[in-house]
Amino acid sequence: MSALFSKKPKKDQSEETELKNQEESASGGSLSDHISADNSDAYRVIKSIYISEKSALIAPYNQYIFKVFPDANKTQIREKVEKLFNVKVKDVKILNMPQKRKDLGRHPGFRSGFKKAIVVLKKGYTIEQAKA
16 A cells, blocks of 8 residues: 555756757647747647647638637637747737537437637738648
């Protein structure tokens, strides 16, 4: 019983940084790669870049779609996108996507809803990570 609650020994700082570097090089660039020390709370606002057919169609018009947390507002989203990607935001539009019923055989269930933000950038700015 005591083996269940025993503490694991802590890793050295050098081992942790090596593991982080290996993970970053293997990941190929994601949203979490852009979060630095001054943007450490960006993960509380933006979940991920939302890739779909519609997002691919509006990308040439400097519009990008992000999945965001339910309590995020337009001002927070604008600030975090500007800091993370070094761009200027012209407008932010927010949509609450409803949950949808999905049945598995005779067992009813729901696919969870989410909140997404359409971010319109000023002319001349792009987000390379969002292009699929």
